[in-house]
Amino acid sequence: MKDLLNKAKQTKIIFFDIDDTLRVKNTGYMPDSIPRVFELLRKKGILTGIATGRNFYGVLPEIKALNPDFFVTANGAYVIDSSDQLIYNNPLPKSTVASILSWLKNCDSDYVFYGSDNVVASSWNEVVAQAISPIYGELSVNPDYHDIHDIYQVLSLSDHDDQLVLPDELVNKVRQVRWHPHSSDIVPIAGSKADGVSRVLKQLGLSPENVMNFGDELNDLELFEFGGISVAMKVSHPAILASADYVTDSVENDGIEKALKTLALI
Structure with a gap:
C-alpha cells in the first residue's frame, strides 16, 4: 500500500467510467458522495474526466452536472473539453x-x-x-x-x-x-478509451503516470493497462479485477469516495 500511496501522489487527472462506476446502470442510482468527490478534487486542483463507451449524446445530465474537465466518449473516438472544444475526432470510414x-x-x-x-x-x-x-x-x-x-x-x-x-x-x-x-x-482496431485519454494528456503536457482511472468493464481494459493507477469497482469483469492496482467497494457503497480517501486524494 505504501508504494501505491506514493504513486498516487503523482495523480493530476482522474477519469471515471459511467455505468456501474459513477452510477448503477440498471437503476440509475448515483450516490450523494459522487458530487462531493468531484467538488473535493476540484478544490485540490485535480482535473477530472469521463471515459465512457457512451457517445456524448448518451452522457447523462447528472454526469454533465458534475462539471468534469474532459469527456472521452464513444470508447475514445470523440473527445471534447468542458467548453465543448473538440480535442479528437475519429469516425469510422x-x-x-x-x-x-x-x-x-x-x-x-x-x-x-x-x-x-x-x-x-x-x-x-x-x-x-x-x-x-x-x-x-x-x-x-x-x-x-x-x-x-x-x-x-x-x-x-x-x-x-x-x-x-x-x-x-x-x-x-x-x-x-x-x-x-x-x-x-x-x-x-486502435480505438480505445486509452487512445482518447492519451489525446487529453498530450494537450495538457501530462504523462500516463499522472492518470488515475475508475472502471468495471472490458472496454476499460486498455485504459487500465495504459499507466498510472487503475481502480476497479467491486463488481467488475474478472479481467478488470485482475488488471487493477486497487479494488474498491460498489457504487451503492460509495466505492469511489472510499478509494480516493484510502489513496489520500481527498
Whole structure:
C-alpha cells in the first residue's frame, strides 16, 4: 500500500467510467458522495474526466452536472473539453461502416449507430431493448442513419452475439468488445478509451503516470493497462479485477469516495 500511496501522489487527472462506476446502470442510482468527490478534487486542483463507451449524446445530465474537465466518449473516438472544444475526432470510414453492416445483416444481427450527438437503432425489438433500454431508453429507428452522419461506433445486437466472428475484410480495421450478452461494441482496431485519454494528456503536457482511472468493464481494459493507477469497482469483469492496482467497494457503497480517501486524494 505504501508504494501505491506514493504513486498516487503523482495523480493530476482522474477519469471515471459511467455505468456501474459513477452510477448503477440498471437503476440509475448515483450516490450523494459522487458530487462531493468531484467538488473535493476540484478544490485540490485535480482535473477530472469521463471515459465512457457512451457517445456524448448518451452522457447523462447528472454526469454533465458534475462539471468534469474532459469527456472521452464513444470508447475514445470523440473527445471534447468542458467548453465543448473538440480535442479528437475519429469516425469510422464510410467504407468500413458499410462492410460492418453487410456482415451484421448476413449474420442476422441488428445494430445500433453511435453518432456524435445521437444513438439510432436499425430496429427495436425485445433483444435490442434488453441491452439498450437501461442505458438510453427506447431509441429512434433508422437503419440508414449512416448515409448522412458520421459513425463513431457500431453495436451488434442479437441473441447469438457471442457467435459473431469478424470477416477477414474487417479484422485489421475494427475489433469487438463485448459488454452485454446480446451486444458488442465494434470500434476502430486502435480505438480505445486509452487512445482518447492519451489525446487529453498530450494537450495538457501530462504523462500516463499522472492518470488515475475508475472502471468495471472490458472496454476499460486498455485504459487500465495504459499507466498510472487503475481502480476497479467491486463488481467488475474478472479481467478488470485482475488488471487493477486497487479494488474498491460498489457504487451503492460509495466505492469511489472510499478509494480516493484510502489513496489520500481527498
